[in-house]
Amino acid sequence: MTSHAYNFGFLDEYAKKEVRRAILKAIAIPGYQVPYASREMPMGRGFGTGGLQLTLALIGPDEIVKVIDQGSDDSVNAVNLRQFIEMTCPGVSTTTCTAECTLLQTRHRIPELPLTAEQIIVLQVPYPDPLVVVESSENKRKTMHGEADYSRLLVKLYEDIVKYDEITISHRYPTRINGHYVIDPSPIPRWDVAKLNNSAALLLFGAGREKKIYAVPPHTRAEPLVFSDVPFRVEDFRDEAGQRRVCARCGCANSFLDEFVGDAGNKTYQCSDSDWCDEQLQRAEQVQGVAA
Amino acid sequence: MNDLMQPLPGLDVWHPATQQAVFRRLLDCYSHPGRVEACGDTDRAPLTALLATLLDAETSLADPHHLIKAGDWPKLEVRSGTAEHAAFVVANGTLAADFTPRLGTLESPEQSATLLLLVNSLVNPLGNEQARSGGQCLNLKLSGPGIPGTLKLAVSGLHPGWLSARADWVAVFPLGVDLILCDSRGFTALPRTTHIELEVC
Ligand SMILES: [Zn+2]
Numbered sequence: 204m205t206s207h208a209y210n211f212g213f214l215d216e217y218a219k220k221e222v223r224r225a226i227l228k229a230i231a232i233p234g235y236q237v238p239y240a241s242r243e244m245p246m247g248r249g250f251g252t253g254g255l256q257l258t259l260a261l262i263g264p265d266e267i268v269k270v271i272d273q274g275s276d277d278s279v280n281a282v283n284l285r286q287f288i289e290m291t292c293p294g295v296s297t298t299t300c301t302a303e304c305t306l307l308q309t310r311h312r313i314p315e316l317p318l319t320a321e322q323i324i325v326l327q328v329p330y331p332d333p334l335v336v337v338e339s340s341e342n343k344r345k346t347m348h349g350e351a352d353y354s355r356l357l358v359k360l361y362e363d364i365v366k367y368d369e370i371t372i373s374h375r376y377p378t379r380i381n382g383h384y385v386i387d388p389s390p391i392p393r394w395d396v397a398k399l400n401n402s403a404a405l406l407l408f409g410a411g412r413e414k415k416i417y418a419v420p421p422h423t424r425a426e427p428l429v430f431s432d433v434p435f436r437v438e439d440f441r442d443e444a445g446q447r448r449v450c451a452r453c454g455c456a457n458s459f460l461d462e463f464v465g466d467a468g469n470k471t472y473q474c475s476d477s478d479w480c481d482e483q484l485q486r487a488e489q490v491q492g493v494a495a
Numbered sequence: 496m497n498d499l500m501q502p503l504p505g506l507d508v509w510h511p512a513t514q515q516a517v518f519r520r521l522l523d524c525y526s527h528p529g530r531v532e533a534c535g536d537t538d539r540a541p542l543t544a545l546l547a548t549l550l551d552a553e554t555s556l557a558d559p560h561h562l563i564k565a566g567d568w569p570k571l572e573v574r575s576g577t578a579e580h581a582a583f584v585v586a587n588g589t590l591a592a593d594f595t596p597r598l599g600t601l602e603s604p605e606q607s608a609t610l611l612l613l614v615n616s617l618v619n620p621l622g623n624e625q626a627r628s629g630g631q632c633l634n635l636k637l638s639g640p641g642i643p644g645t646l647k648l649a650v651s652g653l654h655p656g657w658l659s660a661r662a663d664w665v666a667v668f669p670l671g672v673d674l675i676l677c678d679s680r681g682f683t684a685l686p687r688t689t690h691i692e693l694e695v696c
Binding site: 211212216217219220221223224225226227228230231232233235237238240261262263264320342345346348349350381383384401405420421422423424 | 511512514515516518519521522525526527548549550551552553554600601602603604605609640641642643668669671673686687688
């Protein structure tokens with residue numbers, strides 16, 4: 204293996220094999236956090252090194268890669284990661300178009316456009332274990348996960364309901380995979396949790412600091428932890444009058460919106476998924492063009 | 496020069512670029528259990544391509560039926576282990592299962608074995624198509640994660656003992672083993688979560 208002069212994907216071939224073996228275990232044991240030997244990367248942990256290691260272990264010369272951060276291709280984090288991939292993976296092409304990519308690395312969002320069986324999504328994870336909030340010992344957490352014992356996590360969620368009348372977790376909503384393991388789906392909004400369920404695309408999660416990899420395979424059940432009397436609800440984008448807010452840029456009325464506060468204190472809303480927003484805008488302009 | 500001494504025309508299985516391509520096919524098999532992926536473009540058999548892709552000195556391999564050429568062991572760089580303890584076990588699928596691989600633990604289910612079984616033929620049958628002749632044919636109806644509805648897989652040259660043993664091994668999730676089946680043209684995967692119904696054909 205070492206006799207070949209080969210320089211693609213930054214990681215050495217041993218590191219790639221380690222990550223690849225962990226990926227296969229993660230798919231075979233859906234939702235289980237597979238430990239792996241995370242290598243040092245030329246950027247601080249917390250900058251998506253776990254996701255990047257997955258990407259570099261997966262990537263081939265024909266890959267079309269998209270990198271987003273909070274839904275945007277243009278944020279500093281996404282640009283840095285994309286440039287690193289371009290620099291270390293000669294031949295690979297990058298895109299901002301969700302429909303075009305074969306490999307999507309993301310932090311905090313899953314695109315609005317449903318992904319396909321030909322695509323893989325890599326999510327960057329800061330805190331992989333949803334049981335940390337109720338149990339500090341990793342050994343005990345591993346036993347609880349193995350037994351699918353989430354009673355203490357459910358109690359914690361229930362306390363939330365008693366206090367606030369609804370589940371207040373806005374991100375990282377604990378989600379049960381294939382009826383056994385509960386995962387931290389990374390800091391995606393509740394809006395995106397439904398996209399984990401019965402997804403056509405493989406979803407891989409990488410936590411570089413905690414050295415864990417986990418997966419939601421395609422066509423697999425992913426259910427947010429709920430109580431029968433308190434249904435799971437996604438973010439509500441209705442205004443005071445009960446009208447669904449629309450994106451100020453493209454007019455979309457069924458996307459996840461970011462709130463912006465103007466100089467005068469006025470609030471405006473815009474799609475968080477920038478490619479989605481561009482696509483809707485283009486479509487709207489085409490319709491207008493035809494009408495004119 | 497004797498032409499027989501030349502490797503098969505095709506991609507060098509010891510090259511990292513080939514291993515990346517083979518890994519992505521295997522990843523597709525894990526993501527879509529029972530789907531047969533072709534691997535006819537490498538210079539060695541699919542089984543060897545998989546071993547070259549998966550193994551290195553960090554892991555262990557058992558070869559109870561002596562399927563691996565002596566000259567390949569140093570290239571694989573892998574530690575040799577017993578079928579009961581190795582992380583990967585290569586076996587002849589036509590022979591009955593006569594060992595219990597490691598199944599992992601409740602806390603660390605990833606410390607379970609991956610079995611690579613060499614069989615005669617693998618086909619996803621369309622209609623009434625069946626596996627090519629060569630040993631007993633098993634029609635498997637698969638369901639579970641990665642499979643919308645059900646998927647059919649026809650395997651010839653797999654001793655049915657593997658399936659009954661596997662049913663015991665995967666009975667208590669998350670413990671279990673993951674199977675990779677290889678023939679001379681490609682491979683497929685049956686992770687522990689795949690439910691297998693047997694139909695004799
Ligand atoms: Zn928009």
